[in-house]
Structure formats: C-alpha cells, structure tokens
Amino acid sequence: MPRPASPPADATGQNGIAQSAERAFPKIAGYRISKRLGEGGMAAVFLATQQSLDRPVAIKVMERAGLQDEVSKQRFENEARTIAQLSHPCIVAIYEVGRTSDGRMYYIMPFLANGDLSQRDLRNDEAAILGVLRALLSALGYAHQRGIVHRDVKAANVLFDVADRPLLTDFGIAMSKRDTSRITTAGIAVGSSGYMAPEQARGDVVDGRADLYSVGVLAYELLTGRLPYQAPDALALALMHAQNPIPRLPAQKRHWQFFIDKAMAKSADQRYASAQQMLDATTRIERRQHSRHAGTAGVWRQPRALAALGGVALLAGGIYTLRNHLPWHGAETGAVERTNAPASGKSGFVTLASARADTRAASAAATPTPAADVPASALGAAAEQSPDNTVLTAAREAIAHGNLTAPADNNAIDLTRMAWKLSPDSVDARTLAADVLKALAERQAQAIVEHHDPRVLDDRLKSLQLADATIGRDAPVARTIRATLANAIQRRVQAESSINDTAALKRTESLARQIDLGEVYRQSVAEAQRRSGASATAGSAALAALGAGWVALPQANPRSAPSAIARAQITRHEYAEFVNATRRPASTCSGSKPAPAGGRKTWSDPGFAVASDQTVVCVSWNDANAYAAWLGAQKGQHYRLATAADWQAAKTAGGIGGTHPEWLLDRGIAGRDGGAHDGTQGFDDVGFRVVRVLDGKR
Incomplete structure (x- = not known):
C-alpha cells in the first residue's frame, strides 16, 4: 500500500520555466498562491497563504478545460455545495467559495500537510487502523443522515491534519437525496473500481451501504497492505467484486474477518445497515483481539498431537469450525481435513451436524498414534486450554449479530453448549455462557416493554435450559438478569397504570408470575398507585396551566394522574431535532406512494415533499x-403515545388536528385500524402525537 515518493521537481530549470508556471497560477484576491499540489481530471489544488490571517490553505480550482464540460462543472459545484452542508470534525471543511478572475470556480480548504492514508503502512498497528475506521464511519454516518452518499471512499481520499487526525475529503461525485439533479445516468458507474460496491459498479442507484462496502475494502487494505481484488482493468475488477469470494485474512488478523465479511457482502441488504452499526462492530474487534490465545494454534497444527488428543479436541463427537478459519497448513496431513470454502464465497458457519460427520469420517480414516509419542507437557497444556478459539469467536459473532436462538446449530446458544462440552467450566466458557444469558435477558426486557409476551416466555425457557446445561441458575449473572427483567416489568406497569389500562395490567400480572416476578409486579402496582395519589393535586394544577397546544383528557380513575393530548401531530422539524440529538437511524418504511430516487423511503425523504x-x-x-x-x-x-381511548375522547371533544393516521400506544394506528403492527416498520401515511402525563413532574 505505501507508495514510493514522487521524484522532486527539477530545481535547476531555467527561470523562464519557473516564471511561466507562476503566471499559470490563478489569481484570487486575498490569497498568495505559491505551489501546485496536485491535479485531477477537472481541477487542480494549489498551496496558498491567506494574507489576512497569514495561514496556509489549499485552494481547489476548476481547470479551464472543465468550463467546457458540463458534467465536470456539475461535479465541481456539487462537491462545493455538498461539503458546505457538512460540519463534522472528520470531514474537510470549506472556508470560502468563489470564482477566479477568469471565471473559474474555486473553493478554499485547510491545508493538510500530513499526506493521505495511501502513503501510510498501518499493517502492524491495529489500534491506528481502528482509529482511522472509526473516524471515517463517524463522518459517513453524519453524511448519510443528511442524505449524502460519498461514493468514492478510498485511501487517497483520507487526509491527515497537523494533529494527525484523519479527515474525509473529495465529495466530487457524492450523491445527495435532496438534489433533484443527477450527475450520472443510470448504468454508468462512478467511483474508484478497486473500492467499488457491486451495485455501484453496475451503475445502480446506491445508498450509504455502498460507502460501507468501500470502508470494508479499505479495512482489508490497511490490514494486509493490498486491495482484496486485483485485476488489470476496471471491468475485471468489477466482476471480481461481484462474483469472487471475499478473501480470507492472515491467521493473525482473523479476528477482523467477521467485520470484513459483513462489510463486503455482495448484497447491500446483507451488509451493516448503517455506519453506526458498523462503528459499533469495531468494539467487538478489540474484544476479539484481546481474547485471542497465543498458544492454541501451535498445538492444533501438529497432526500427531491432534490424533492423540482426540478425547480433548474431538469431545462430543466433533470439532466445530468456521470456514477457512482453522490454522491448518496446506502441506500438512492429519486426521481432520480443512473444510473447503463454498463456491458462492459467502461467509458462514459449518453446521454442527456436518462438523460431526466430518469428524466421524476423519476418525475412521486416522491412523492411531500412541499417546507416548506426544510429550506430556503438550497433553497437559491442551487439557488446560479453554475451548477452541474458533468456537468462541463464532459464538461471539452470533451474539453480536443478534443470532441468539436461530438459525439452527449456528446460534449463540448452540455454540455456547459446544464450547462448554469442549472445556467444561473453563473461564472462557463460563464468561461466554453468562454473556449469552445477559443478551437473552436484554431481548426479553425489550419484548416485555413491547408486549411480545410469547417471545418473552420462549426466550425465558431457552435461558433456563442453557443455564442448567452450563453455569447453573444460581450463577452470579442471575442477579443481573433478574434486575434487567424486573426493570422492564416496572416500566410496563408504570405505563399501563398511567392510563389505568386494567386489561393490560392483568396481562402483565400473568406474564410476571410466569417469569417469577410476581412480587415485582405487585410492588410496581403499589408504587404506581402511590405516585398517582400524590401527584393528582399537582397534576390538576399543571393541567390548568397548560397552554393552548393541549387538550385535557378525561380521567378514567380518580387516582390516576391527569393528562393532556397534543393538539398537533409531531412535525418533521421536531423529529429532526430528536434524530440530531440521538443519532437514531431511520426505520424502514412502506406505503402506496412511490419510493424516492435512492429506492428507500425514510422519514427525511419519504418520496414526496414534507x-x-x-x-x-x-x-x-x-x-x-x-x-x-x-x-x-x-x-x-412524562410523555407517552396516545391510547385508542385518548384519541377517541379527544376527537369527540374536538380541538385536535392532524393530517395523517397515527401510532397508538398498543401499536395500533388511529384513523386506520386497531391491529398491532410491527414496531420496527414505518408507513408513509402514518404520523404520531404525544400525551403529557401530569404526574407532578415540572
């Protein structure tokens, strides 16, 4: 990846040549241009000094030839317009935009003197690689939330400032969902072929996941010093990106493989859904890096040791392997053969069933080796080792992807059981089991709050079965699990009590008893009643003081806190403030109206003007x-969504407005139907409003 330095310019040339070059510099008032830094197809970049502040700057100026090329002009203007919209610490900023004395457009940026990423060799510095990737993903996430897709993420477009901070630059071919003009036509690929996602190479309309593919390519390049695919021309490269299997990383870098595989998935739907999700995955890389066992590979590379240690390595009738992840050498032969990669190139697990079958076949073909041939120290070390690191890695990956109970054999529960069989009661196996149980508890808690009671009970049963098979129900993690579930019950009781929904409270009571939290339910109800009684007076006063934007709701129970429903539905501006503050990703959206140019409806771009x-x-x-x-x-x-009763009472009383059906607290849609919908799906004709519960809070 590191490039040889360019030969220095000839300093011995005639004065006339130097004067000619100087005369070629554009004239921009207030700036003294001293050097041409580089050039591309449509523009050149110059080093200059801003005279008023005496600071170095870089000025990008459109070449004269670009004035005759409408596409080049649009790209240049698009880049200036795009960067001007973005204000992020890891995106190169624009100081000024204008035109030179001869009419060429220019914009002025900070001068970044520390070069670009293509000039650095970070293969032995994974911490630095993580730092670069996190900066880029933060920048891309910010841009994607504003409807901007970069489309040319590559090493040469990552520059370093004086503090050695990586900054993303070159938005010349960026695509904005807000821009109705299109610089490219369908079927024309724009970008750098070595980093380009398959759909981008086909000339399809792309979204932010194409940028995430390029980040995956860049990560592979930083780790290995070369691009994942290499070919003599752009067409061959595009075919490789679309068809060839994702390359395997060296053994010492394999804790990155899950990250590369997901980022570089051939289908955009199989990649990380957002830059934030990909950013979160980098923390798992760090954990895997720290949890690797330095001595494991050396033992498993010795075929004779593997045969003699069958009772340890082949426990329970099989070794569980990840495709292409075991550290076997091609020249070695032994009792167990390496699993070949499927032709499709998709990353995946070998199922437990196939692993067991392979092991039985291998065991039958193996020539027994006397245990005496294996040093006693090797036997002892192997017996004390934690489960095969591959099993642990696969289990951790299953947790990270939310594959706790499915698919069959390749989920976190099944992998944890295998890890336990390989090394019962080891520290790693106990930690893994505890982590899976905590993840299951968090999923149960979410289902409790969202009223998915069958899912709660199903996960509860599987949790108990896993605990019984591994660390037991009285393990230290049990206290954390109980607290997680109890908190969810308390939240649900509080929400249902605030609207005096007795039917819902009965269902919650039944669920709480089934998961051994009946006492938590009773205490939560008592606390809710105490709060409502204490806050009734304060709530009544607050209701009287509410402004014209609220309509008082009737109290179903004198003990419940007064409440008021907003006259207006939540606006796009109000929701944008929430998204900007929380960085919440856009949900999927369906409906009857056509999708926008990007092919995906979101709250910020539903396909029509809002x-x-x-x-x-x-x-x-x-x-x-x-x-x-x-x-x-x-x-x-205290705010919540409206119930059907709230909405009907407010509509009957009059005074509330709204142009769309709207979400209700029970996942029904007022003005359309009363059925419970998927909580993750939005609709292009459904909004929402809030109810304020006057429970004594200011």
Whole structure:
C-alpha cells in the first residue's frame, strides 16, 4: 500500500520555466498562491497563504478545460455545495467559495500537510487502523443522515491534519437525496473500481451501504497492505467484486474477518445497515483481539498431537469450525481435513451436524498414534486450554449479530453448549455462557416493554435450559438478569397504570408470575398507585396551566394522574431535532406512494415533499416511543403515545388536528385500524402525537 515518493521537481530549470508556471497560477484576491499540489481530471489544488490571517490553505480550482464540460462543472459545484452542508470534525471543511478572475470556480480548504492514508503502512498497528475506521464511519454516518452518499471512499481520499487526525475529503461525485439533479445516468458507474460496491459498479442507484462496502475494502487494505481484488482493468475488477469470494485474512488478523465479511457482502441488504452499526462492530474487534490465545494454534497444527488428543479436541463427537478459519497448513496431513470454502464465497458457519460427520469420517480414516509419542507437557497444556478459539469467536459473532436462538446449530446458544462440552467450566466458557444469558435477558426486557409476551416466555425457557446445561441458575449473572427483567416489568406497569389500562395490567400480572416476578409486579402496582395519589393535586394544577397546544383528557380513575393530548401531530422539524440529538437511524418504511430516487423511503425523504412544519411520516412505533421518552428526558416531564381511548375522547371533544393516521400506544394506528403492527416498520401515511402525563413532574 505505501507508495514510493514522487521524484522532486527539477530545481535547476531555467527561470523562464519557473516564471511561466507562476503566471499559470490563478489569481484570487486575498490569497498568495505559491505551489501546485496536485491535479485531477477537472481541477487542480494549489498551496496558498491567506494574507489576512497569514495561514496556509489549499485552494481547489476548476481547470479551464472543465468550463467546457458540463458534467465536470456539475461535479465541481456539487462537491462545493455538498461539503458546505457538512460540519463534522472528520470531514474537510470549506472556508470560502468563489470564482477566479477568469471565471473559474474555486473553493478554499485547510491545508493538510500530513499526506493521505495511501502513503501510510498501518499493517502492524491495529489500534491506528481502528482509529482511522472509526473516524471515517463517524463522518459517513453524519453524511448519510443528511442524505449524502460519498461514493468514492478510498485511501487517497483520507487526509491527515497537523494533529494527525484523519479527515474525509473529495465529495466530487457524492450523491445527495435532496438534489433533484443527477450527475450520472443510470448504468454508468462512478467511483474508484478497486473500492467499488457491486451495485455501484453496475451503475445502480446506491445508498450509504455502498460507502460501507468501500470502508470494508479499505479495512482489508490497511490490514494486509493490498486491495482484496486485483485485476488489470476496471471491468475485471468489477466482476471480481461481484462474483469472487471475499478473501480470507492472515491467521493473525482473523479476528477482523467477521467485520470484513459483513462489510463486503455482495448484497447491500446483507451488509451493516448503517455506519453506526458498523462503528459499533469495531468494539467487538478489540474484544476479539484481546481474547485471542497465543498458544492454541501451535498445538492444533501438529497432526500427531491432534490424533492423540482426540478425547480433548474431538469431545462430543466433533470439532466445530468456521470456514477457512482453522490454522491448518496446506502441506500438512492429519486426521481432520480443512473444510473447503463454498463456491458462492459467502461467509458462514459449518453446521454442527456436518462438523460431526466430518469428524466421524476423519476418525475412521486416522491412523492411531500412541499417546507416548506426544510429550506430556503438550497433553497437559491442551487439557488446560479453554475451548477452541474458533468456537468462541463464532459464538461471539452470533451474539453480536443478534443470532441468539436461530438459525439452527449456528446460534449463540448452540455454540455456547459446544464450547462448554469442549472445556467444561473453563473461564472462557463460563464468561461466554453468562454473556449469552445477559443478551437473552436484554431481548426479553425489550419484548416485555413491547408486549411480545410469547417471545418473552420462549426466550425465558431457552435461558433456563442453557443455564442448567452450563453455569447453573444460581450463577452470579442471575442477579443481573433478574434486575434487567424486573426493570422492564416496572416500566410496563408504570405505563399501563398511567392510563389505568386494567386489561393490560392483568396481562402483565400473568406474564410476571410466569417469569417469577410476581412480587415485582405487585410492588410496581403499589408504587404506581402511590405516585398517582400524590401527584393528582399537582397534576390538576399543571393541567390548568397548560397552554393552548393541549387538550385535557378525561380521567378514567380518580387516582390516576391527569393528562393532556397534543393538539398537533409531531412535525418533521421536531423529529429532526430528536434524530440530531440521538443519532437514531431511520426505520424502514412502506406505503402506496412511490419510493424516492435512492429506492428507500425514510422519514427525511419519504418520496414526496414534507415541509418542516408538517407531520413527520415513515416513523416506526419504536421511533415514536423513543421520541416520547427523549422529549420527557429533555423537559423533565412524562410523555407517552396516545391510547385508542385518548384519541377517541379527544376527537369527540374536538380541538385536535392532524393530517395523517397515527401510532397508538398498543401499536395500533388511529384513523386506520386497531391491529398491532410491527414496531420496527414505518408507513408513509402514518404520523404520531404525544400525551403529557401530569404526574407532578415540572
């Protein structure tokens, strides 16, 4: 990856040549241009001094030939317009935009003297690689949330400032969903072929996941010093990106493989859904790096030791392997053969069943080796080792991807059971089991709050079965699990009590008893009643003091806190403030209206114009609930979604407006139907409004 330095310019040339070059510099008032730094197809970059501040700057100026090329002009203007919209610490900023004395457009940026990423060799510095990737993903996430896709993420477009901070640059071919003009036509690929996602190479309309593919390519390049695919021309490269298997990393870098595989998935739907999700995955790389066992590979590379240690390595009738992840040497022969990569090139697990079958066949073909041939020290070391690191890695990956109970054999529970069989009661196996149980508890807690009671009970049963098979129900993690579930029951009781929903409370009581939290339910109900009684007086006073934007709701129970429903639905501007503050990714959205040019509807671009003061749509029930919780935290007040009874009472009383059907607390949609919908899905004709519960909070 490191490039040889360019030969220095000839300093011995005639004065006339130097004077000619100087005369070629563009004239820009207030700046003294001293050097041409580089050039591309449509523009050149110059080093200059801003005279008023005496600071070095870089000036990008359109070449004269570009004035005759409408596409080049549009790209240059697009780059200036795009960067001007972005203000992020890891995106190169623009100081000024203007035109030279001869009419060429220019813009002025900071001068970044520390070169670009293509000039650095970071193969032995994974911490630095993580730092670069995190900076880029933060920048891309920021851009994607504003509807901007870079489309040319590569090493040469990552520059370093004086503090050695990586900054993303060159938005010349960036695509904005807000821009109705198109610089490219369908079927024309734009970008750098070595980094280009398959759909981008085909000339399809792309979204932010194409940038994430390029980040995956860049990560591979930084780790290995070369691009994952190499070919003599762009067409051959495009075919390799679309068809060839994702290359395997060296053994010492294999803790990165899950990251590369997902980032470089052939289908955009199989990649990380957002830059934030990909950014979160980098923390798992660090954990895997720290958890690697230095001595394991040396033992498993010795075929004779493997045969003699069958009772340890082949426990329970099989070795569980990840495709291409075991550290076997091709020249070696032994009892167990390496699993070949499938022709499709997709990353995946070998199933437990196939692994067991392979092991039985291998055991039958193996020539027994006397245990005496294996040093006693090797036997002892192998017996004390934690489970095969590959099993642990696969299990951790399953947790990270949320594959706790499915697919069959390749989920976190099954992998944890295998790890336990390989090394019962080892530290790593106990830690893994505890982590899986905690992840299951968090999923149960979410299902409790979202009223998915069958899922809660199913996960609860599987959790108990896993605990019984591994660390036991009284392990230290049990206390954390109980607290997680109890908190979810308390939150659900509080929400149902605030609207006096007795039917829902009965269902919650039944669920709480089934998961051994009946006492938590009773205490939560008592606390809710105490709070409602204490806050009734304060709530009544607050209700009287509410402004014209609220309509008082009837109290179903004298002990419940008064509440009021907003007259207006939440607007696009109000929701944008929430997204900007929380970085919440956009949910999927469906509906009857055509999708936008990018092919994916979101709240910020549902495919039709929505003014900032109009109702926000393409927001899921989960999004609406999260907004209510965030609003309450911001104001120190209690907000929730409306119930069907709230909405009907307010409509009957009159005084509430709204142009769209809207989400209700039970996941129904007022004005359309009363059925419970998927909480993760938005609709292009559904908005929401909030109810303020006057429970004594300011």
